[in-house]
Amino acid sequence: xxxxxxxxxxxxxxxxxxxxxxxxxxxxxxxxxxxxxxxxxxxxxxxxxxxxxxxxxxxxxxxxxxxxxxxxxxxxxxxxxxxxxxxxxxxxxxxxxxxxxxxxxxxxxxxxxxxxxxxxxxxxxxxxxxxxxxxxxxxxxxxxxxxxxxxxxxxxxxxxxxxxxxxxxxxxxxxxxxxxxxxxxxxxxxxxxxxxxxxxxxxxxxxxxxxxxxxxxxxxxxxxxxxxxxxxxxxxx
Numbered sequence: 301x302x303x304x305x306x307x308x309x310x311x312x313x314x315x316x317x318x319x320x321x322x323x324x325x326x327x328x329x330x331x332x333x334x335x336x337x338x339x340x341x342x343x344x345x346x347x348x349x350x351x352x353x354x355x356x357x358x359x360x361x362x363x364x365x366x367x368x369x370x371x372x373x374x375x376x377x378x379x380x381x382x383x384x385x386x387x388x389x390x391x392x393x394x395x396x397x398x399x400x401x402x403x404x405x406x407x408x409x410x411x412x413x414x415x416x417x418x419x420x421x422x423x424x425x426x427x428x429x430x431x432x433x434x435x436x437x438x439x440x441x442x443x444x445x446x447x448x449x450x451x452x453x454x455x456x457x458x459x460x461x462x463x464x465x466x467x468x469x470x471x472x473x474x475x476x477x478x479x480x481x482x483x484x485x486x487x488x489x490x491x492x493x494x495x496x497x498x499x500x501x502x503x504x505x506x507x508x509x510x511x512x513x514x515x516x517x518x519x520x521x522x523x524x525x526x527x528x529x530x531x532x533x534x535x536x537x
Contacts (some may be wrong), residue, residue: 302361303489304349304380304457309358309368311348312362317356318344319513324491326457331483331490333521334501335534336510342493343385346459349491350382351375361529365455377405379456385465387446391435395426398434398445402452411454419448422478440471444478451482460498465497472499479503497534501525 304326312318319341326332334342347353349360351372358369368376390398399419403412420427423444429437434445443463450458463479464472479505485489492498501507501521509517509530517530524530 301434302326303330303363304491305359305361306345307359307361309345309348309354309355309360311344311363313344313353317513319348319510322348322358322510322513322515324345324508326489326491328456328489328514329486330506331479331492331504333497333504334491334493334510335500335507335524336495337534338495340510341513342510343461344513346382346461346491349459350380352382372505376453377407379407379454380459381450381453381455381457382459383397383414383446383450383461383463387442389434389442391443392433394433395430395437395445398449399426399430399452402449402455405453408452408454409461412452415452415454418532419451422451422482423448438465439472440475443467443471443475447475447479451488455488457491459491459493461493462495463492464494464499476503497530498525 302325306322306324309322310317310320322345336342344353348355351370355368359366362378362380368533403409403415425441426445426448429441437445463475476499492500492504501524504521507521507524508515
């Protein structure tokens with residue numbers, strides 16, 4: 301049974317259709333990549349899944365429960381968490397305060413100590429910076445904090461929107477290595493929306509290719525990496 305099932309979802313803004321008939325499935329323990337160019341509809345898809353954007357048609361199911369009819373905060377409490385593009389941290393609050401804010405739900409609070417241990421193990425730089433304001437961190441450190449705050453919610457499924465955006469190549473490498481380690485623990489599933497196709501497919505088991513608001517290709521990550529159309533469009537080969 302799928303952890304998440306997105307079935308023929310149509311959504312957009314102000315009457316403008318952005319995504320059309322989008323269908324995605326994720327099983328427990330999986331890392332799945334949603335890849336495509338800027339403007340392909342990836343962010344709209346993630347916002348639709350978390351009800352930050354109401355869908356026009358289709359259905360979204362999470363843990364065998366239909367969630368597109370629920371409010372965003374109810375969906376979050378069920379363990380479906382979005383780490384948005386641009387991080388959206390509280391810049392004047394400290395690293396610790398941002399992390400504590402992530403553990404606000406009834407499910408997350410009892411796991412707060414264990415989750416602090418997890419995030420400081422995976423992102424040791426945050427432990428060193430825990431008393432600093434989030435706004436004083438580098439771009440890479442802010443991205444790490446955004447992901448760590450998502451983990452503090454004790455998610456079942458973490459949606460990551462463009463975690464490599466605006467980061468230097470060495471920082472991107474570090475972030476993706478950490479995501480791979482987190483995935484290997486098997487405690488949280490990940491849907492990764494990314495323009496960096498090679499990196500996204502390198503840590504995922506399966507992927508979906510989105511173009512102009514539609515899923516055009518899907519399959520296991522190894523097959524997508526070797527697909528001539530995908531390589532030509534996104535890998536310069």
